[in-house]
Amino acid sequence: MKELFTIGEMAELFQINIRTLRYYDDIGLLRPETVNPETGYRYYSTKQFERLNTIKYLRTLNMPLEKMKQFFQNRDARVMEQILEDQLFTTREQLAQLQNMERKLTRRLEQLRYALNAPMEEVRLVTLPQRPVAFLRRQIAQGENLEYPIRELERMNDLKPVMFLGKVGVTVDLKELRQERPTRFSGIFVFLEEEDNYQGGAQTLSEGDYLTILYSGTHQGSAPYYRRLFAAMEERGLVPAGDAVEITWIDSGFTQDVSQYVTELQLPVREG
Incomplete structure (x- = not known):
């Protein structure tokens, strides 16, 4: 029976990279049986087989x-x-984190597909559930870059930046909505999900009926679509039930092409 094996033979026997074996030697995890003092070549014996098998098993863990x-x-x-x-x-902790991430990715994918496939510029009456949000009530000019208010919302509510992609919205109060062209938001919010492990104070967007419309563009293009919502509301004998909600489902976080942006207006309504 062969007594000594070169590092190449050892690597082939155990299907492991030669560099890995050298590294194990360097850190003292797996020493060769002997090293040729003249050439520096490493030689292994069957004594190292069991140890390397154990190492490979523990690596799988x-x-x-x-x-x-x-x-x-x-x-x-x-x-x-x-x-x-x-x-x-440790593995259970990592598994919980991966499951958490899976739920987040699934939700983001569902939102993106909703924005890509929902009928555009069509007024619909839908019933939406109560939705928890972290909310910052503040007057924000419609043309103002939302990045600073988002950072303020993040700081005041101790939110993680990872929570924001595809989850930020703004509100517009009724007084502003009745203007010919709304120019200010009444607040900014981020949707909260169970996976966020948010410990701060949460508010909610009310459960109920909403007239909604999706369009291609940003918040700045909302005026004609609000007019369509109000026209549909009057036709159906409904009245506003609270502040409107605007959500840009697809924005610069997803694409550089502004023509691909998708914004949704949600107007809460009730019987008049």
Whole structure:
């Protein structure tokens, strides 16, 4: 039986990169059986097989190399038990984070598909559920860049920047809506989701009936679409039930092409 194996043979036997074996040697995780002092070539024996098998197994568990070194320096079943318990706890935490991210990605994808596929410039009467939001009531000129109010909203509510993509909206009060061309927002908000783990004070957008319309463009192009909503409201014998909501589902966070922007107006209504 062959007694010594070159690093290349060892790498082939265990399907591992030669550079990885060199690194394991450098950090003291897996020393070769012997090193030729003249050439520097590493040679391994069957004594290293079991250890490398263990290393590969622990790597599949995503265990840090430093913890592996600790185990090999004090090989004991109880030590391994504790290491595995710690790794299980870490893995469960990572799994929860990944599931959280999956839900966020699914929701963003649903919103994007909604904006891409919903009928444009069509007035619809829909019933929307109560929606939790972090809200900043502040007069904002329609032409003002919303980045500063967003940062203010973020700071005042201790929000994470990752929460904002595709989730920011503004409100317009009834007095402003009755103007020929609304020029100011009455507040700015970000939708809150369970995955955000938000601990601050939340407000809600009311549950109820809304007249809605989607159009291609930004908040600045809302005036003619509000007129269409008010015309539809009068035709149906309805009256406003609160501030309007504007949401830009597709904006510069998704595309550089302004023609692809999609904004939705939502006007709460009730029987007159």
